[in-house]
Amino acid sequence: xxxxxxxxxxxxxxxxxxxxxxxxxxxxxxxxxxxxxxxxxxxxxxxxxxxxxxxxxxxxxxxxxxxxxxxxxxxxxxxxxxxxxxxxxxxxxxxxxxxxxxxxxxxxxxxxxxxxxxxxxxxxxxxxxxxxxxxxxxxxxxxxxxxxxxxxxxxxxxxxxxxxxxxxxxxxxxxxxxxxxxxxxxxxxxxxxxxxxxxxxxxxxxxxxxxxxxxxxxxxxxxxxxxxxxxxxxxxxxxxxxxxxxxxxxxxxxxxxxxxxxxxxxxxxxxxxxxxxxxxxxxxxxxxxxxxxxxxxxxxxxxxxxxxxxxxxxxxxxxxxxxxxxxxxxxxxxxxxxxxxxxxxxxxxxxxxxxxxxxxxxxxxxxxxxxxxxxxxxxxxxxxxxxxxxxxxxxxxxxxxxxxxxxxxxxxxxxxxxxxxxxxxxxxxxxxxxxxxxxxxxxxxxxxxxxxxxxxxxxxxxxxxxxxxxxxxxxxxxxxxxxxxxxxxxxxxxxxxxxx
Amino acid sequence: xxxxxxxxxxxxxxxxxxxxxxxxxxxxxxxxxxxxxxxxxxxxxxxxxxxxxxxxxxxxxxxxxxxxxxxxxxxxxxxxxxxxxxxxxxxxxxxxxxxxxxxxxxxxxxxxxxxxxxxxxxxxxxxxxxxxxxxxxxxxxxxx
Numbered sequence: 138x139x140x141x142x143x144x145x146x147x148x149x150x151x152x153x154x155x156x157x158x159x160x161x162x163x164x165x166x167x168x169x170x171x172x173x174x175x176x177x178x179x180x181x182x183x184x185x186x187x188x189x190x191x192x193x194x195x196x197x198x199x200x201x202x203x204x205x206x207x208x209x210x211x212x213x214x215x216x217x218x219x220x221x222x223x224x225x226x227x228x229x230x231x232x233x234x235x236x237x238x239x240x241x242x243x244x245x246x247x248x249x250x251x252x253x254x255x256x257x258x259x260x261x262x263x264x265x266x267x268x269x270x271x272x273x274x275x276x277x278x279x280x281x282x283x284x285x286x287x288x289x290x291x292x293x294x295x296x297x298x299x300x301x302x303x304x305x306x307x308x309x310x311x312x313x314x315x316x317x318x319x320x321x322x323x324x325x326x327x328x329x330x331x332x333x334x335x336x337x338x339x340x341x342x343x344x345x346x347x348x349x350x351x352x353x354x355x356x357x358x359x360x361x362x363x364x365x366x367x368x369x370x371x372x373x374x375x376x377x378x379x380x381x382x383x384x385x386x387x388x389x390x391x392x393x394x395x396x397x398x399x400x401x402x403x404x405x406x407x408x409x410x411x412x413x414x415x416x417x418x419x420x421x422x423x424x425x426x427x428x429x430x431x432x433x434x435x436x437x438x439x440x441x442x443x444x445x446x447x448x449x450x451x452x453x454x455x456x457x458x459x460x461x462x463x464x465x466x467x468x469x470x471x472x473x474x475x476x477x478x479x480x481x482x483x484x485x486x487x488x489x490x491x492x493x494x495x496x497x498x499x500x501x502x503x504x505x506x507x508x509x510x511x512x513x514x515x516x517x518x519x520x521x522x523x524x525x526x527x528x529x530x531x532x533x534x535x536x537x538x539x540x541x542x543x544x545x546x547x548x549x550x551x552x553x554x555x556x557x558x559x560x561x562x563x564x565x566x567x568x569x570x571x572x573x574x575x576x577x578x579x580x581x582x583x584x585x586x587x588x589x590x591x592x593x594x595x596x597x598x599x600x601x602x603x604x605x606x607x608x609x610x611x612x613x614x615x616x617x618x619x620x621x622x623x624x625x626x627x628x629x630x631x632x633x634x635x636x637x
Numbered sequence: 638x639x640x641x642x643x644x645x646x647x648x649x650x651x652x653x654x655x656x657x658x659x660x661x662x663x664x665x666x667x668x669x670x671x672x673x674x675x676x677x678x679x680x681x682x683x684x685x686x687x688x689x690x691x692x693x694x695x696x697x698x699x700x701x702x703x704x705x706x707x708x709x710x711x712x713x714x715x716x717x718x719x720x721x722x723x724x725x726x727x728x729x730x731x732x733x734x735x736x737x738x739x740x741x742x743x744x745x746x747x748x749x750x751x752x753x754x755x756x757x758x759x760x761x762x763x764x765x766x767x768x769x770x771x772x773x774x775x776x777x778x779x780x781x
Contacts (some may be wrong), residue, residue: 138726140724140727143731144727150773160738161738164741164742164745165741167745168744168748563765
């Protein structure tokens with residue numbers, strides 16, 4: 138095999154190469170300098186900006202890297218993948234800004250080099266998750282993300298909750314990805330190929346063993362469902378989100394979920410959809426009932442997430458169940474199996490990133506001051522820290538999906554996609570779920586503004602940076618709720634997957 | 638007619654039956670006179686002492702992991718050494734990049750003290766905090 142096989146692919150893989158180089162630079166910096174906590178955040182932020190530049194450079198590309206003899210490659214570089222890469226990079230950028238603020242991580246500052254290295258390991262894995270069209274690479278990238286996040290979830294060594302989170306995450310992750318690997322092995326046994334395009338072609342020309350195909354898809358969904366925390370693979374979510382450092386919780390709830398969804402969409406679209414009709418609906422092979430499967434999962438996921446969130450007294454645990462519910466809404470949009478549904482998912486992710494990271498940011502800032510995440514300790518905080526109270530209010534109302542916040546736009550587009558496809562029952566269930574979610578989101582505000590604190594709390598001052606981050610994110614959430622055209626256009630331009 | 642898997646199945650079946658029959662027949666025929674020495678756990682002729690469920694130092698695992706990582710990485714170098722000359726300078730530098738990352742990992746663990754057997758204990762102040770934290774959580778649960 139000539140080396141041009143590799144060299145032709147290099148221009149398409151600049152973002153991944155930048156991230157890999159950054160891992161080496163961070164490890165070197167960690168070895169050389171003694172003040173790592175001062176240097177590393179800025180190296181990381183600059184590196185992310187460089188990677189972002191290369192991702193935008195590849196945005197309009199429609200190509201494949203590592204082509205094999207039949208012209209089918211391992212890594213697709215298309216605007217759909219680039220959209221998710223941008224989401225991942227922006228959320229990494231914000232999470233690294235949050236890390237600088239977090240007091241929780243302060244005791245572990247002598248090991249902070251590992252923290253940044255592992256975050257970049259996760260980014261690299263997620264990049265391949267969103268762009269891989271090869272089942273083996275897909276599995277490897279999931280493992281790369283998982284292994285880094287297991288360690289990050291247990292990063293605070295002196296906290297028993299953090300260690301518990303890490304262990305539970307590891308056990309669930311190992312079991313789910315093991316099941317997924319079994320599913321992949323069945324697909325390989327059926328088709329003799331690990332390339333999604335070749336698998337799709339073989340499914341189109343031969344009927345194959347239907348029982349085995351269905352079994353393999355359900356098994357493969359175990360791994361993906363664990364990444365996007367969909368029912369019945371959600372059990373790790375509350376414990377891990379509660380125990381992990383809050384920066385990592387925020388990161389897991391946005392970036393790793395986005396990567397999981399990108400993987401699922403790519404699997405369905407390249408593996409099972411034959412073509413896109415003029416109205417935007419995907420013509421899906423009848424060999425697996427994706428629509429029924431996704432509708433069922435989405436109803437279960439959003440209902441369980443919302444109802445379990447009602448009883449939570451810890452805000453991180455509540456946000457964990459809320460993120461399960463949001464996975465349910467996104468699965469509902471995917472179940473439409475059309476370009477409208479895909480647009481809705483992309484818009485929702487762009488908005489979900491802002492509002493969810495914002496909510497976790499306020500949780501981090503409040504924890505820095507009162508050293509607690511229990512809702513009962515939030516009593517009266519709306520008066521002692523008005524800016525944080527109002528920002529958290531904006532984020533939570535946006536998560537509920539009420540106007541004039543951006544969350545409303547996200548939900549609106551999911552509804553439109555559902556109604557367009559005449560999926561009335563699912564959209565009614567989604568509305569009812571949103572009503573349920575209003576209760577637990579507003580309950581936080583009740584604690585902050587209406588409940589009287591046990592003792593009078595003086596006005597609490599925050600550093601300038603914390604005020605700026607919280608207010609910028611809150612203003613952005615409201616701004617995109619009123620002037621949402623850029624988000625919509627961005628999503629509409631990011632629809633093309635390689636080969637479609 | 639047996640398929641290929643059928644032959645394997647027949648082979649496994651014969652193996653299982655063979656073991657069951659021999660064990661069962663020898664139990665019927667042999668005399669049974671247990672003594673204390675015969676019932677003792679066999680440990681290379683020594684008398685066993687204490688329980689086998691002792692805590693191992695976690696350093697064993699760290700060293701084993703480091704060995705495993707570098708072992709696998711060196712195995713990956715073998716195919717490269719066979720073919721790199723066919724690819725000229727570019728093929729050579731692919732190996733160099735790989736070895737750079739390998740060396741970086743080596744330097745990292747050396748600097749962080751993972752090659753020392755005796756490591757300093759964690760600083761006492763942090764330990765005290767975590768112990769207090771655990772105590773506090775126990776108290777909370779007992780109050781409930």
